[in-house]
Amino acid sequence: MIHSGFIMREIARSSKQAVVFCLCVALSLTSLTAFSGFSKSVYRTLSADARKLHAADIIVHSHEKLSDELDRAISAEIREGAAVRTRYYEFYSVVRTADDRASVLSNVKIVEKEYPFYGEVVLNSGRPFQEMLKAGQAVVEQPLLDRLGIGIGAPLKVGYTTLIVADVVVSEPDRPVSVFSFGPRVFVSSRDLDAVGLVETRSRINHQTLLKVPDERRTDAVFTRLRQAAQNDGVRVDTFRTARTRVKRFLDNFIFFLNLIGIFILIISGVGIQNTLTAFFNEKQQTIAVMKAVGASSRQVIRHFVPVVFLLGVLGTSIGISAGIGVQFGLARLLAAFFPSGITPSVSWSGIAESLALGFAVMALFTFLPLHRLKELRPVMIFRKETAFPHKRRAVYAFAAGFMLFFFGLVMRHMQNLRFGIYFAAAVIGLILISALSARLLLWILKRIPIRQMVVRQAVKGLFRQGNATQAVIVTLTASLSVIFAIYLIEQNLDATYVTSYPADAPNLYVLDIQPSQREAFAALVAQPMTFHPVVRAQVTAINDKPIDRRAESVKRNDNLGRTFNLTYRQNLLDDEQIIRGRRLFRSDWNEPQVSVLDTVLEMHEMKIGDTIGFNIQGVPLTARISSIRTRITDSLNPFFYFVFEEKTLQPAPQTIFTALKVPKDRIGPLQSRMVKAFPNISVIDLSATIQVFARILEKLSTIVRGFSILSMAAGILILISAVFATRSERITESVYYKILGARRSFVGKVFALEILVLSLLSAMLALFMSQTIAFLVCRYSLDIAYHPFLFSCGLITGAALLVIITVGLIPTRSILAKKPIAYLREQPDE
Secondary structure (H helix, E strand, O other), X not given: OOOHHHHHHHHHHOHHHHHHHHHHHHHHHHHHHHHHHHHHHHHHHHHHOHHHHHOOXXXXXXXXXXOHHHHHHHHHHHHOOOOEEEEEEEEEEEEEEOOOOOEEEEEEEEEXXXXXXXXXXXXXOOOOHHHHOOOOEEEEOHHHHHHHOOOOOOEEEEOOEEEEEEEEEEEOOOOOOOOOOOOOEEEEEHHHHHHHOOHHHOOOOEEEEEEEOOOHHHHHHHHHHHHHHOOXXXXXXXXXXXXXXXXXXXXXXXXXXXXXXHHHHHHHHHHHHHHHHHHHHHHXXXXXXXXXXXXXXXXXXXXXXXXXXXXXXXXXXXXXXXXXXXXXXXXXXXXXXXOOOOOOOOOOHHHHHHHHHHHHHHHHHHOHHHHHHHHHOOHHHHHOOOOOOOOOHHHHHHHHHHHHHHXXXXXHHHHOOHHHHHHHHHHHHHHHHHHHHHHHHHHHHHHOOOOOOXXXXXXXXXXXXXXXXXXXXXXXXXXXXXXXXXXXXXXXXXXXXXXXXXOOOOOXXXXXXXXXXXXXXXXXXXXXXXXXXXXXXEEEEEEOOEEOOHHHHHOOOOOOOOOEEEEEEOOOOOOOEEEEEOOOOOOOOOOOOEEEXXXXXXXXXXXXXXXXXXXXXXXXXXXXEEEEEEEEOOOOOOOOOOEEEOHHHHOOOOOEEEEEEOOOHHHHHHHHHHHHHHOOOOEEEEHHHHHHHHHHHHHHHHHHHHHHHHHHHHHHHHHHHHHHHHOHHHHHHHHHHHHHOOOOHHHHHHHHHHHHHHHXXXXXXXXXXXXXXXXXXXXXXXXXXXXXXXXHHHHHHHHHHHHHHHHHHHHHHHHHHOOOHHHHHHHOOOO
């Protein structure tokens, strides 16, 4: 029979341990509850408004003009009344004022009359979009007006024509997020397409065909026929249900990464649950021993304590889910700039149900060992001072098996990628095992070091106090601090490489879409040394005559062979290149077309010297044999190409020219204006401005990730607090003995402070070493950038972490230090 009075008494007598246990349970669920609820809210909105977000039922996306076969297939659907079509062309171009004094890189969108089929383009004036977007007029974003210093009614040069600014766009359905855009929007009517004169001269342009299917039931049939017609064109055909918007892609990737953090926090918190419950039962040793002495079996003891654990677990789960919902709303506000304005977070009941199931699974798993160890406690413990439960290997093995099954199941549930899931699981387990082994080794060494100073000697001795959970605290703090430090180091290295430490000799201005006929005139205008790179757009069709599966390639997370590549031709290596396979760039004893491949391509597909690669160059097939494999020897921002051909092979192909310039910052604006005035078709990209956009995004996202990573450190601090509570009686005894022998309160305080300091230092040292290793491997082998250890910054954040841990760790010792020897001796029974 379960007695409610017994449950409440046991919780009240160990209220501090009960609170810590509840917090560990809550901590384990907070992050995953927040991420699950947030992602479900966004996905639900994206699904409900999918037609508006794509402005059509069927979307045909291409970087080139559609093939005749696909165009005929679309026209056939239109003639049969199955679909209605509208199109738009989207690209970046520099627009400028009428006097050519100011210019800005903009995202130009030339749209046909029916755009958009669903949703609406909201204008500042509140008038209909198509009414304001007439021939000879443009609708722009407010930042463009601000940067050019013009207003409504002002002339604006776009390409080879001049348009009048008619209105300001507030939002558009299929571009709900502007945070990833590197230029303000400019809408142009398709009636000005020829006058603008840029579509035929640009190397990078999105050709978007939108189809509205009047009879919704025919959508899938129309989609299937069009997809079949586009099967070999490298064109992407989607319905509003299957298409992935930029928002969806960002959300998938960001939530994927946050889930990694959430799972890590859950595992670290699980260790906290196990250790705090063990500490809770350590305080109940006398009670359990008495129960067994008067005839209670182990099963009865466990049956009495399971409701206690269950009640605390339910309370912790409730706190965790409530906190997770609150964090979800906070996360939505922090990420508001990345998502459509119509998305509002809401409570996801399916997410809450999933969190409840997860909470009970965590409870069952991490409370198993502490509850099982109650069987091992004997009535003789009434007369002993030990506070540690014996271990049984069978129970430990059962827990290990359950943990592995739970952990891998959780990883597979959230990763949805078997290979990466296995890598991640191995990395987390490896991190915890290395932390545990390192902690054990350091403690073994520390125990054998002779220490003369009494305060330090007693502090070190306190680390090995029974029930102190020293190793568990070090493992959790080391693992969590390693992740926090590693994220900080990776962020700093990215910032150092691309933002603050921009190489002095690196180009800062990219000029694209120069026509071959403009080459000499452009060189004369710029009047500085430069290298011209011919650019030919093409797709890879086959490797060794084996066709490339574009759909399979397109779902890969990393770079793949399914996209369109920029080819070039030259007879020499660049300054930052060297050949790693082959003797020279091209072989003189081969007569067929040859291609030199950058080693990065080998990560997409296995290749070697002598293999053949098939290309589709704007409808013309070409098969080339690999003559050499190159690598880049520096991490510079200089241009590079994956595929380099001989001049005789590609020179006749349709092409544009690309160059990179180094220009003083104060000259970028005037030079850009002069270049675009002379050559309206070219695009000028200011890398410094682009990098600032990247820096702002990186800062916001890394702040969010760091914030959640700090939660894992909280688990280690909770274990530390629990260990202090669990050894309270031993610490009081030590404190009293010190005072009886003449020590002052300050001496006892120093012993406890040094004990926590040594524990924190061990954790920080291990974390610093492991984070440097992790960050180095990620930077060098994943991001392929130079690595800087940032030792001074690491010292500062390590000091801050130590200060937090020591301050929080000392709080529970205040009542211990306040205990008077006489009061303590009066409480003790006569022995």
